[in-house]
Amino acid sequence: MRKGEATREAILERAIGLASQVGLEGLTIGRLAEDLDLSKSGLFAHFRSKEALQIRTLERAAERFSQVVVRPALAEPRGEPRLRALFERWLRWPQAFRQPGGCIFVAAASELDDRPGPTRDCLVRLQREWLGVIATTVRGGQELGQLRADLDPQQLAHELYGIMLVHHHSSRLLRDPASGARTRAAFERLLADARNPS
Amino acid sequence: MRKGEATREAILERAIGLASQVGLEGLTIGRLAEDLDLSKSGLFAHFRSKEALQIRTLERAAERFSQVVVRPALAEPRGEPRLRALFERWLRWPQAFRQPGGCIFVAAASELDDRPGPTRDCLVRLQREWLGVIATTVRGGQELGQLRADLDPQQLAHELYGIMLVHHHSSRLLRDPASGARTRAAFERLLADARNPS
Numbered sequence A, B: 001m002r003k004g005e006a007t008r009e010a011i012l013e014r015a016i017g018l019a020s021q022v023g024l025e026g027l028t029i030g031r032l033a034e035d036l037d038l039s040k041s042g043l044f045a046h047f048r049s050k051e052a053l054q055i056r057t058l059e060r061a062a063e064r065f066s067q068v069v070v071r072p073a074l075a076e077p078r079g080e081p082r083l084r085a086l087f088e089r090w091l092r093w094p095q096a097f098r099q100p101g102g103c104i105f106v107a108a109a110s111e112l113d114d115r116p117g118p119t120r121d122c123l124v125r126l127q128r129e130w131l132g133v134i135a136t137t138v139r140g141g142q143e144l145g146q147l148r149a150d151l152d153p154q155q156l157a158h159e160l161y162g163i164m165l166v167h168h169h170s171s172r173l174l175r176d177p178a179s180g181a182r183t184r185a186a187f188e189r190l191l192a193d194a195r196n197p198s
Helices: A003-025 A031-036 A038-045 A050-074 A080-097 A104-112 A118-143 A152-175 A179-194 B001-025 B029-036 B040-047 B050-074 B079-098 B104-112 B116-145 B153-173 B179-194
Strands: none
Touching: A003 A031, A003 A038, A003 A050, A003 A104, A031 A038, A031 A118, A050 A080, A050 A118, A050 B104, A080 A104, A080 A152, A080 A179, A080 B116, A104 A118, A104 A152, A104 B040, A104 B104, A118 A152, A152 A179, A152 B104, A152 B116, A152 B153, A152 B179, A179 B029, A179 B153, A179 B179, B001 B029, B001 B040, B001 B050, B001 B104, B001 B153, B029 B040, B040 B179, B050 B079, B050 B104, B050 B116, B050 B153, B079 B116, B079 B153, B104 B153, B116 B153
């Protein structure tokens, strides 16, 4: 039993890295079996279908994301320091958790947007949760008087995610060495506009 | 000859719409032949390989993008009006040119970022050209004194593309009805910060 669980974990960790590169559609049981040097029938014993494998991979990635991004940020003081920690940890998360193709959620987003079904539903739920974490953090900053009370927390979450998405685009597709600096400058402008004038 | 060219055009138009939905990797000669009710051998006569088909599809989409987004915007006065026209026309372009899956370039970006080769090279070139059009428009606004001289035009182009990418994400994946309003609010904030204080 414990050995079975450990194997299952190792498979999912590898599946996350592979999906970041070839997409969730490319993440077939056959491809993963080849990659892990396991038998296809062995993998079928763990995941009965490609869809189950895709969903478990997304859910596992979300657990890891929570561990390396959200929970450590929640240990920071509320408001701006926490928002900054979420942002900086998001930037590092593909490296922090072996995703050679960059953030699996960004990669999956444009892949799944036209594919109705349980995998898409799972991704939508996870992405809404992530935007919700940002919005809640903004609300904390408003309660402390750091951020303007007239700010819409969901608007700020939307714009912050845009900064993250264009970082993915410019660093991964364009391989632009200025991407990190531009992304941080955009974040500072977002924060400067959101702060209460003191 | 003219009939062959017309057929080729019709094939490419359909290929753009299909690629917006299933991605460029999903755009196989077989799938496209089925979709158009043509023979595979007929399609092979037009495009010798899947790669040639992908590249011609991207290039054809760029020509259409130029027609429905860039050239009409260049007819607007320089600076802010032109920047606004680029933005508004970008938002409408998937509808203006039958892309049921949204902007083909955004869909291709995360699909191709880990696939080195001529198709990726083509996309990178086209995306750099698009960012260049935005940066040049910003420079025009600076020359007219509308936009701050200390602004980095490439920084503004980077941030504007982030606003576009998150619009694609929130409207297509999340189906968020507030996406258009949030996207326009983000654009107005970008412009407000970029304007010369009068």
